[in-house]
Structure formats: structure tokens, C-alpha cells
Amino acid sequence: MSNLTNIQPLEDFDWEGYEKGTAQTEQSREDQAAAYDKSLTGVADHDVVEGTVISINKREVVVNIGYKSDGIISANEFRYDPDLKVGDKVEVYIENQEDKKGQLILSHKKARAAKSWERVNAALESQEIVKGFIKCRTKGGMIVDVFGIEAFLPGSQIDVKPIRDYDVFVGKTMEFKIVKINQDYRNVVVSHKALIEAELEQQKKEIISKLEKGQVLEGTVKNITSYGVFIDLGGVDGLVHITDLSWGRVSDPHEVVELDQKLNVVILDFDEEKKRIALGLKQLTPHPWDALDPNLKVGDKVKGKVVVMADYGAFIEVAPGVEGLIHVSEMSWSQHLRSAQDFMKVGDEVEAVILTLDREERKMSLGIKQLKEDPWENIEVKYPVGSKHTARVRNFTNFGVFVEIEEGVDGLIHISDLSWTKKVKHPSEFTSIGAEIEVVVLEIDKENRRLSLGHKQLEENPWDVFETVFTRDSVHEGTITEMLDKGAVIQLEYGVEGFATPKHLVKEDGSQAQQGEKLPFKVIEFNKESKRIILSHSRIFEDAARTEQREARKAERAATKRPAKEQQPVIQNQAASTTLGDIDALAELKAKLEKGE
Numbered sequence: 001m002s003n004l005t006n007i008q009p010l011e012d013f014d015w016e017g018y019e020k021g022t023a024q025t026e027q028s029r030e031d032q033a034a035a036y037d038k039s040l041t042g043v044a045d046h047d048v049v050e051g052t053v054i055s056i057n058k059r060e061v062v063v064n065i066g067y068k069s070d071g072i073i074s075a076n077e078f079r080y081d082p083d084l085k086v087g088d089k090v091e092v093y094i095e096n097q098e099d100k101k102g103q104l105i106l107s108h109k110k111a112r113a114a115k116s117w118e119r120v121n122a123a124l125e126s127q128e129i130v131k132g133f134i135k136c137r138t139k140g141g142m143i144v145d146v147f148g149i150e151a152f153l154p155g156s157q158i159d160v161k162p163i164r165d166y167d168v169f170v171g172k173t174m175e176f177k178i179v180k181i182n183q184d185y186r187n188v189v190v191s192h193k194a195l196i197e198a199e200l201e202q203q204k205k206e207i208i209s210k211l212e213k214g215q216v217l218e219g220t221v222k223n224i225t226s227y228g229v230f231i232d233l234g235g236v237d238g239l240v241h242i243t244d245l246s247w248g249r250v251s252d253p254h255e256v257v258e259l260d261q262k263l264n265v266v267i268l269d270f271d272e273e274k275k276r277i278a279l280g281l282k283q284l285t286p287h288p289w290d291a292l293d294p295n296l297k298v299g300d301k302v303k304g305k306v307v308v309m310a311d312y313g314a315f316i317e318v319a320p321g322v323e324g325l326i327h328v329s330e331m332s333w334s335q336h337l338r339s340a341q342d343f344m345k346v347g348d349e350v351e352a353v354i355l356t357l358d359r360e361e362r363k364m365s366l367g368i369k370q371l372k373e374d375p376w377e378n379i380e381v382k383y384p385v386g387s388k389h390t391a392r393v394r395n396f397t398n399f400g401v402f403v404e405i406e407e408g409v410d411g412l413i414h415i416s417d418l419s420w421t422k423k424v425k426h427p428s429e430f431t432s433i434g435a436e437i438e439v440v441v442l443e444i445d446k447e448n449r450r451l452s453l454g455h456k457q458l459e460e461n462p463w464d465v466f467e468t469v470f471t472r473d474s475v476h477e478g479t480i481t482e483m484l485d486k487g488a489v490i491q492l493e494y495g496v497e498g499f500a501t502p503k504h505l506v507k508e509d510g511s512q513a514q515q516g517e518k519l520p521f522k523v524i525e526f527n528k529e530s531k532r533i534i535l536s537h538s539r540i541f542e543d544a545a546r547t548e549q550r551e552a553r554k555a556e557r558a559a560t561k562r563p564a565k566e567q568q569p570v571i572q573n574q575a576a577s578t579t580l581g582d583i584d585a586l587a588e589l590k591a592k593l594e595k596g597e
Contacts, residue, residue, distance in 0.1 A: 071106030080133035112148030124178040157191035203235035238277035247321025288321030330367035333408025411451030504536035
């Protein structure tokens with residue numbers, strides 16, 4: 001196995017002595033050894049030299065480097081080169097010229113690593129195509145052995161098509177292009193896709209140059225996204241937007257197509273500069289509106305499924321690709337607009353009535369309240385004037401309460417029709433939103449779909465009775481419940497309230513009556529129509545004083561005008577009222593008068 005081609009015969013060799021066994025002296029042996037050493041290749045540990053493959057098996061590769069012994073290298077170090085054969089020249093790294101067993105230890109891997117960094121940098125600069133062995137999978141791609149360096153192959157750079165099974169590439173040797181090197185971290189990124197992109201780019205130009213709008217092509221589903229489907233048209237990709245997959249609504253493109261499926265698509269538009277191609281799938285089938293039953297008309301009932309909800313209404317698919325809108329105002333006879341979600345949800349099967357139908361514009365409006373009788377059609381029959389009902393309070397205004405007797409039948413209770421006796425400043429003092437309240441129908445406004453209602457009319461008018469109780473100048477006990485700038489509110493019996501101005505709140509001692517005081521009040525005005533009672537406390541003692549003064553003046557006038565003879569009956573009357581002890585004195589007085597004394 002040794003290389004002896006350069007050995008020259010010694011001129012002074014003793015052949016005769018050699019034959020007799022006496023020629024070799026110690027000195028001659030040393031000379032021979034020196035000559036032998038000179039004949040071997042000069043090597044040193046850690047050198048990188050070239051050797052020749054002389055033997056290959058499954059476990060090892062034997063390499064001759066011109067040394068006194070051959071080196072053995074693990075076959076694993078040559079996995080990247082499945083075409084390796086006997087006679088090939090390979091670079092090896094001398095780890096040890098002679099181990100304990102006298103074996104020359106070589107490494108092909110280290111030899112490659114020593115020079116590989118220079119080679120990958122040169123390959124990047126020259127855009128050289130290199131071979132690499134795919135060792136294993138890693139996160140986001142593959143690990144590739146290139147010149148003994150572990151390079152990274154991103155999943156997106158394996159092929160122009162998305163790769164769904166990386167494992168099929170493990171163990172393969174492929175051609176790559178070095179696309180990036182990080183000098184600091186000595187990281188290398190390679191690409192197989194880059195090798196075929198240039199060729200594909202030319203193919204794309206040719207394909208796009210032949211495209212025409214309306215052209216139908218066969219393609220393969222390459223990728224499915226939430227917004228559409230990418231189709232491979234044979235070297236160039238096009239996008240079918242989700243709205244162009246089907247005439248009906250599509251929430252997920254997976255409902256329509258699947259990966260690697262072959263299908264025909266039509267070109268809707270394309271941009272040569274940006275190389276964008278818009279494709280359509282639904283355009284290859286007739287529009288559903290064109291296939292809609294020609295006998296369908298306004299007033300007909302249709303069934304469908306709720307496909308989209310909005311606050312203002314719901315879209316109903318009555319046939320694939322044919323939708324109608326039920327506006328929220330057409331969901332109930334009630335005039336109180338609510339959210340459409342209060343009536344239905346996506347996926348509900350509903351029946352509706354066609355309200356409008358425009359085949360040219362491909363629009364349809366529907367209604368579901370029309371499936372029920374309009375409560376205002378025969379309102380006079382169900383809610384005649386004078387009828388009593390239970391209603392629910394919907395909302396308030398300053399002038400009254402809006403209530404709903406049933407869905408679609410609303411009414412107003414004016415604030416003056418809430419109570420016969422209580423002064424209601426705002427309806428919230430009397431009831432609350434959502435509460436039930438008894439009502440009687442006072443008036444029907446069919447044109448405006450509104451009822452005038454009353455609550456107090458459920459009871460008899462107590463003012464008919466109050467008229468006989470709170471007569472003018474009658475006096476009643478009352479309590480001052482509220483003090484106002486213009487006077488005070490006084491609570492009387494039977495729950496009736498009266499009013500007194502400040503001048504009528506002056507007490508006999510001159511002080512002003514205060515809130516909470518209980519005092520007698522005289523009625524100075526009673527108005528049944530306006531339900532108003534005007535009271536006065538001061539009138540009670542003022543009128544008494546005036547009466548006393550009047551009587552005193554009257555008596556004084558009478559005394560000054562009455563003659564003496566008119567006074568006689570008085571005397572006689574007085575005498576008549578005297579006791580029996582006065583009779584003699586009276587008799588004597590009479591006698592004197594008769595004599596003229």
C-alpha cells in the first residue's frame with residue numbers, strides 16, 4: 001500500500017553481504033529507515049491534505065494520503081455525497097498520525113469545515129450552485145449540510161409551492177443557492193426555491209402576456225386563506241377572493257374548495273406590473289337571480305335562513321345567492337324600533353312575506369309582521385271607547401305617559417288624566433317605566449295609530465262630592481305641606497289639596513304660618529272644572545272681627561234713632577221678664593205715669 005515510486009537504489013549497497021546476511025549493519029539500517037521516511041509524504045497533525053479513496057463499505061471509508069499507513073474515516077462523514085466512489089480525491093484533516101494502535105486518524109468532516117467557510121463565502125459572492133445534504137427538520141425549516149457546515153433552509157425556500165410535509169425531504173441531496181451569511185454568528189441560509197424562481201419568472205411573463213379577461217383556465221388550489229383561495233395556473237398564481245367563490249355567502253373558503261383540488265376559473269382582472277391576477281369561480285355558473293322562480297311576486301310567502309344580522313335588520317337567504325332584507329321595522333307592528341337581534345339570530349329558519357321585488361336590481365325586501373293581523377285593522381272592535389285594559393308603561397314625557405296595551409297598540413295618558421285629586425308635576429311621581437297600569441280608552445286616532453287613554457276615569461269624579469263639602473266660606477282643618485314663593489299647598493281631608501297665598505297665611509298674632517302647621521282654613525273659592533280650592537286662614541279671625549264691628553255699629557245706630565215710646569214695649573218686655581218681687585214697684589210706676597207725674 002506504500003508509495004515507493006521515488007525510491008532510488010543505493011550505489012554502495014553490499015549485495016554480497018546482504019545475501020550472506022552480513023551486509024546490514026546498524027548504520028545501514030538507520031540509513032534505510034531514513035531513506036524510507038524521506039520516501040513518505042511529509043505530514044503533520046492538524047494539516048489538511050488531499051487523499052485518494054481506496055476502499056468503501058457501509059461503516060468506513062479508507063483513504064491513502066501517501067503515508068506509511070492508510071487512514072480510516074466514518075462513512076457518516078460522506079453521507080452528503082452518495083456518489084462517492086473508489087479513486088475519488090477527498091480532503092482530509094490529520095487528527096493524529098499514529099494513535100495507540102499505530103493507526104492514522106483522519107477526518108473528512110473537519111477538513112471540509114476548515115475550508116468550508118471560505119467556500120460558502122465564495123459561493124455567495126459568485127452565486128454558485130452548491131450541493132447539500134438535508135440532515136433533519138427544525139423549527140421553520142430544515143438543516144442542510146453544505147461543505148460540512150450546517151446551513152438553514154427555511155420552509156418557504158424549499159419550493160415555490162407551499163410544503164405541507166417536510167419529512168419527505170429528510171435524507172435527500174439537493175442543489176441550493178447560498179442566499180445569506182451572518183459573519184458574526186457564522187450562520188448560513190440556503191434556498192432551493194431561488195434556483196427555480198428565475199425560470200418561473202420567465203414563465204410568468206409568458207403566461208401573463210397571453211392572459212385575457214374572461215379567459216377560462218384550469219388551476220390547482222395552492223393555498224386557502226380567510227380572505228380567498230390562491231390558484232396555481234401553471235407557474236403563476238391567481239387569487240379567487242372569498243366573494244367570488246360562490247353566489248351565496250361564504251364564511252370560510254374551506255366550505256367551497258380543498259387543497260390540491262383542480263378546478264376551472266375565469267380571469268376577472270390582472271396587473272402585468274404587479275403580476276396580480278384576480279380570478280372568479282362563481283362567474284362560471286348562472287346567477288341565482290336569473291334562475292329564481294319567475295312566478296314569485298309581492299305578497300308571496302317565502303322561507304329562508306338568516307345569514308347576516310345587523311342592528312337595522314336581517315338578511316335572509318331564500319335560495320343560494322338570493323337574499324332579501326327584513327328591516328327591523330317590518331319585524332313587529334310595534335312602533336318602538338328595537339335591534340333586529342331581539343327577534344332572530346344567524347342560522348334561524350324563518351318565513352316571511354315579499355314586500356318588494358326588483359329582479360333587475362336583484363333586490364328583495366321581506367317582512368314577518370305581515371304574517372300576523374294588524375291590530376289597528378279592527379281597533380274599534382277590540383279597544384272601543386270606554387273599554388278598560390291593562391297596559392305597560394313604555395316611557396315618560398313632561399305632558400304624560402306612553403303605554404303599550406299590546407305589541408303595536410300604543411296610547412298616551414295625559415298627565416291631567418292620571419289622578420282626580422293629586423297634582424302630578426311629572427309622570428315619574430305617579431308610576432314607573434315597565435310598570436303595569438289600568439287604563440280606559442278615551443279616544444281612538446286610527447290614522448296616527450294612537451289611543452288617548454285615561455287612568456283617573458276608572459273611578460268616579462270625587463269633585464262632584466267635594467263641591468258639596470268644600471262650599472264657599474266653609475271652614476276645614478288643613479296642614480301646610482309645601483311652601484312656595486306664591487303661597488302654600490294645604491292638605492285637606494279626603495286627600496284634597498288647596499292653595500293659600502301669603503297674605504292668607506297671616507295668623508291672628510301677626511306671624512306667618514309655616515310648613516307643617518295644622519290650622520283652620522276658610523274656603524274662599526271652589527272651582528270644580530279646574531279642580532282648584534283657594535283657602536285662607538286669616539279670613540277666619542278677620543271676618544269675625546268685621547262681623548263684631550258691624551254688629552256694634554248697627555246696635556249703636558239703632559239706639560240713637562229709636563223714640564221713647566218705642567222703648568216702652570221694651571220696658572214692658574223687661575217687666576214681663578222680672579221676678580214676682582218686682583211687681584209692686586212696677587205697679588207704682590204705672591200709677592205715676594197715669595197721673596202725669
